[in-house]
Amino acid sequence: MELLIGEPLALDLLNTRTRDLDVLDTPGDFQTWLARQAGRLTAPGGPLTPGGLAAVRRLRAHVATALDAVREGAPPPAAALAAINEAARAAPAYQVLEWRDGGPRLSAARDGDPLAVLLAQLAEAAAGLLADPAVTRVRGCEGPGCVLLFLPAHPRRRWCSPDLCGNRVRVARHYQRHK
Structure with a gap:
């Protein structure tokens, strides 16, 4: 899980x-x-x-x-x-x-x-x-299909987790560049 x-x-x-x-x-x-x-x-x-x-x-x-x-x-x-x-x-x-x-x-x-x-x-x-x-800073994950919410400690945070959605986005980007 x-x-x-x-x-x-x-x-x-x-x-x-x-x-x-x-x-x-x-x-x-x-x-x-x-x-x-x-x-x-x-x-x-x-x-x-x-x-x-x-x-x-x-x-x-x-x-x-x-x-x-x-x-x-x-x-x-x-x-x-x-x-x-x-x-x-x-x-x-x-x-x-x-x-x-x-x-x-x-x-x-x-x-x-x-x-x-x-x-x-x-x-x-x-x-x-x-x-x-700080509630106004709560964001939704930008990962495709992800519905998780987070309160970013850094204003540039875009994903719920760099290991989950962040990695998926980076792998997809890499795949598209090398396709």
């Missing part, structure tokens, strides 16, 4: 669907994606049910709709914002004070069932991206 991982979490969520694959079609593929997001998300205790996968797909669709609007310079549809906010509210975050290693430590926790926690984390990541002025 070749997926673009390491972009802002909201973009990684949108990039779970490629031209040939939707990670949210099977619990196993989604579990692999969650494992690759270690440290960024609290994974549910086990594989998501078909209903849980459908809930993540619905949230992903609302995030995509909102991001498309913002990238076009328009306000996101109210329904998309409402769905993102509802998911974020479903598992409120709070801080827990613990005493470890002889001193105080704050850690984050959430109330809610594992699916609600996952959806809240994804929704908050989406809200953070949509509110960030």
